[in-house]
Amino acid sequence: xxxxxxxxxxxxxxxxxxxxxxxxxxxxxxxxxxxxxxxxxxxxxxxxxxxxxxxxxxxxxxxxxxxxxxxxxxxxxxxxxxxxxxxxxxxxxxxxxxxxxxxxxxxxxxxxxxxxxxxxxxxxxxxxxxxxxxxxxxxxxxxxxxxxxxxxxxxxxxxxxxxxxxxxxxxxxxxxxxxxxxxxxxxxxxxxxxxxxxxxxxxxxxxxxxxxxxxxxxxxxxxxxx
Amino acid sequence: xxxxxxxxxxxxxxxxxxxxxxxxxxxxxxxxxxxxxxxxxxxxxxxxxxxxxxxxxxxxxxxxxxxxxxxxxxxxxxxxxxxxxxxxxxxxxxxxxxxxxxxxxxxxxxxxxxxxxxxxxxxxxxxxxxxxxxxxxxxxxxxxxxxxxxxxxxxxxxxxxxxxxxxxxxxxxxxxxxxxxxxxxxxxxxxxxxxxxxxxxxxxxxxxxxxxxxxxxxxxxxxxxx
Numbered sequence: 033x034x035x036x037x038x039x040x041x042x043x044x045x046x047x048x049x050x051x052x053x054x055x056x057x058x059x060x061x062x063x064x065x066x067x068x069x070x071x072x073x074x075x076x077x078x079x080x081x082x083x084x085x086x087x088x089x090x091x092x093x094x095x096x097x098x099x100x101x102x103x104x105x106x107x108x109x110x111x112x113x114x115x116x117x118x119x120x121x122x123x124x125x126x127x128x129x130x131x132x133x134x135x136x137x138x139x140x141x142x143x144x145x146x147x148x149x150x151x152x153x154x155x156x157x158x159x160x161x162x163x164x165x166x167x168x169x170x171x172x173x174x175x176x177x178x179x180x181x182x183x184x185x186x187x188x189x190x191x192x193x194x195x196x197x198x199x200x201x202x203x204x205x206x207x208x209x210x211x212x213x214x215x216x217x218x219x220x221x222x223x224x225x226x227x228x229x230x231x232x233x234x235x236x237x238x239x240x241x242x243x244x245x246x247x248x249x250x251x252x253x254x255x256x257x258x
Numbered sequence: 259x260x261x262x263x264x265x266x267x268x269x270x271x272x273x274x275x276x277x278x279x280x281x282x283x284x285x286x287x288x289x290x291x292x293x294x295x296x297x298x299x300x301x302x303x304x305x306x307x308x309x310x311x312x313x314x315x316x317x318x319x320x321x322x323x324x325x326x327x328x329x330x331x332x333x334x335x336x337x338x339x340x341x342x343x344x345x346x347x348x349x350x351x352x353x354x355x356x357x358x359x360x361x362x363x364x365x366x367x368x369x370x371x372x373x374x375x376x377x378x379x380x381x382x383x384x385x386x387x388x389x390x391x392x393x394x395x396x397x398x399x400x401x402x403x404x405x406x407x408x409x410x411x412x413x414x415x416x417x418x419x420x421x422x423x424x425x426x427x428x429x430x431x432x433x434x435x436x437x438x439x440x441x442x443x444x445x446x447x448x449x450x451x452x453x454x455x456x457x458x459x460x461x462x463x464x465x466x467x468x469x470x471x472x473x474x475x476x477x478x479x480x481x482x483x484x
Binding site: 074075076077078079155157158159161162196197198199202203205206207208209210211212213214216217229232233235236239240241242 | 300301302303304305381383384385387388422423424425428429431432433434435436437438439440442443455458459461462465466467468
């Protein structure tokens, strides 16, 4: 297995998960930032280590000092992205207390905010299939965390007869699927703000789980970057 | 603008849309079939025209005789895939007569069958962003057809008070998003048959639009390939 980064890489800050509604600009290292641009524009296979080094303005050996290889860079970005959403989703769920309706609404809101405000990072998911089987597995374990959280909430809501779902697992996948598809069409320059998209998706998600109750309206939040 | 194929390309058969539940193996030309494999395995940018020629066992000039360049091959595959789903979706909708509930159920079923039974072709959508702006636009026009069809049904159902949706356009995107995410997790070798996935997604879609009525159970259909 390839490790995603070596010792000397500066720490990566992805914002304060406790304040899950607030998304500050992602602080990526120069190498990760340049790699994200390159992968987004040309895909994983269309990007060479040399391309990344040129963008950052470092030598190829300098790049290898921080990351074992190109796949390790992709994995680092994917893990960073997924860990961020996982932490925010957990904070959002906790913020909903014991109420499955509010917890689900918060988690959907957190996921949609990430999809709209960090859309390039979110779009990177289509490159996952180029990871080696071990790294794909490693990445999926993190991503699975989001699915497990949503599934647990859906099941709890069903148990308390707040939700009306036939198949909790499939409904969970459908909910995540609708959110994951947002980067396909969402453009930061478009009419819809991240807040507006989040509001709409919370409403649609409540329908999808057949919720008998409605969550409280989300508070206003500050809009940050990508 | 690059044309997707030149005169001499053999006609491509994608099945009989009228019998929308039946998906025969996609009949691709050897070049398109090899390209689909290569793009799926290594991505658009990770595949060279030489790679494709080698897989087919033809010379590079022979390949250029049929397709102007690599992008034209990708566009041909995407258009083929999207036209197929568009035709099937329209046939499925027509099969539901005048009833928005049955029409939506049929269209979701048709889309899910395509996502599960032609998953490699469906997964190619993540390569769309590598098309030139003109070709991306051309492709989007075809894909827009599916969205317009679903939107029209959702609006009609809302008008007749059969569906309870706040935002028909966003609900349509959410419905398509949940279907489009299926290739991320669906494996033909897994426990769920395409029929079973389609049944579950029809049920979830009915919830999502807040349908007051349920569609009739789909008929058994024959399972084909990828």
